[in-house]
Amino acid sequence: MVCSGCSSSSATARLLPMSHQHVVLRRFLLGPLYWRPPFCSFPRTFKTLAVHSSASPSPVLAALIAPEASAKVIDGKSVAKQIRDEINTEVSRMKDTIGVVPGLAVILVGDRKDSATYVRNKKKSCELAGINSYEVRLPEDSTEQELLKFISDFNDDPSVHGILVQLPLPSHMNEQNILNAVCIEKDVDGFHPLNIGRLAMRGREPTFVPCTPKGCIELLHRYGISIKGKRAVVIGRSNIVGMPAALLLQREDATVSIVHSRTKNPEEFTRQADIIISAVGQPNMVRGSWIKPGAVIIDVGINPVEDPKSPRGYRLVGDVCYEEASKVASAITPVPGGVGPMTIAMLLSNTLISAKRMHNFQ
Numbered sequence: 001m002v003c004s005g006c007s008s009s010s011a012t013a014r015l016l017p018m019s020h021q022h023v024v025l026r027r028f029l030l031g032p033l034y035w036r037p038p039f040c041s042f043p044r045t046f047k048t049l050a051v052h053s054s055a056s057p058s059p060v061l062a063a064l065i066a067p068e069a070s071a072k073v074i075d076g077k078s079v080a081k082q083i084r085d086e087i088n089t090e091v092s093r094m095k096d097t098i099g100v101v102p103g104l105a106v107i108l109v110g111d112r113k114d115s116a117t118y119v120r121n122k123k124k125s126c127e128l129a130g131i132n133s134y135e136v137r138l139p140e141d142s143t144e145q146e147l148l149k150f151i152s153d154f155n156d157d158p159s160v161h162g163i164l165v166q167l168p169l170p171s172h173m174n175e176q177n178i179l180n181a182v183c184i185e186k187d188v189d190g191f192h193p194l195n196i197g198r199l200a201m202r203g204r205e206p207t208f209v210p211c212t213p214k215g216c217i218e219l220l221h222r223y224g225i226s227i228k229g230k231r232a233v234v235i236g237r238s239n240i241v242g243m244p245a246a247l248l249l250q251r252e253d254a255t256v257s258i259v260h261s262r263t264k265n266p267e268e269f270t271r272q273a274d275i276i277i278s279a280v281g282q283p284n285m286v287r288g289s290w291i292k293p294g295a296v297i298i299d300v301g302i303n304p305v306e307d308p309k310s311p312r313g314y315r316l317v318g319d320v321c322y323e324e325a326s327k328v329a330s331a332i333t334p335v336p337g338g339v340g341p342m343t344i345a346m347l348l349s350n351t352l353i354s355a356k357r358m359h360n361f362q
């Protein structure tokens with residue numbers, strides 16, 4: 001847990017070294033994305049200053065009473081709900097027309113609390129969307145062979161249209177071997193190297209796109225924010241978010257830079273960006289001064305920081321200092337309630353796509 005507000009984080013803060021960053025990012029990505037603590041506040045639209053005269057104010061006073069720029073809030077929670085409703089309708093139509101219900105298998109190895117919470121949320125969301133879920137929980141000391149056998153069985157099971165192995169895996173397991181074993185027709189996480197490879201290539205189509213980056217792009221689309229020809233900066237280069245987010249932005253014709261733990265002066269890059277996607281797991285790292293006026297900010301970070309006023313003793317904040325950024329940006333995702341809810345919505349969407357594709361259902 002980090003004790004940090006925007007003010008305690010230096011404007012020249014450096015990104016964490018990758019080893020640390022990876023742990024932090026995973027911890028936060030796996031964290032309780034759907035909790036909505038009471039601190040979550042949305043920006044005011046206007047700064048209210050008392051004005052004592054009805055006459056036109058002087059230019060100086062006019063500057064003082066000018067509305068304080070306030071970014072549009074990109075409400076991932078409500079977009080995710082809308083998407084879940086759309087999926088629900090499609091699932092019912094599919095069931096009524098061809099008698100097939102999409103099915104998602106989720107495998108959890110070990111007893112990490114954050115992973116268990118995440119898997120529970122996925123299961124609950126499946127139920128709400130009318131998707132069948134199959135859950136396997138394996139003990140921490142399971143062998144790779146045992147896990148591979150479950151994956152193989154799900155690969156062969158026609159009632160399963162999507163397979164997700166919750167990450168991170170225990171350290172004795174080889175993540176690469178496991179992800180390679182999921183057949184790409186059921187790789188709803190989009191983590192199979194063939195899918196990532198296709199995502200990186202022009203003229204190739206992955207069977208699935210990773211859920212969190214897909215959710216980021218979906219938010220931009222649904223808010224009518226154009227990507228083509230824009231300068232985009234992705235902060236963080238993880239396999240789960242940063243790298244595929246950069247590939248997706250590039251596929252949408254943005255000019256993309258990735259800044260990471262070895263980037264000198266990352267703020268020099270972010271200040272040029274029309275769109276910033278931050279997925280680094282550093283609370284409040286991106287300050288208002290890092291942002292070009294009018295930029296769009298997608299904050300993937302979900303970072304617990306100490307907060308004695310909260311009943312839990314902490315609250316969740318993003319990678320971006322919301323208070324400062326919302327005065328500079330034109331649109332911004334809040335944390336929580338921004339990208340987090342979109343990840344599961346995209347997982348359900350991928351599962352539905354898979355089931356439709358397998359049964360040739362339009």
Ligand code: GUN
Pocket residue numbers: 026029030164165166167168189211212240343
């Ligand atoms: N761990 C953190 N995010 C993810 C995700 O999107 N999929 C899986 N399988 N594991 C994760």
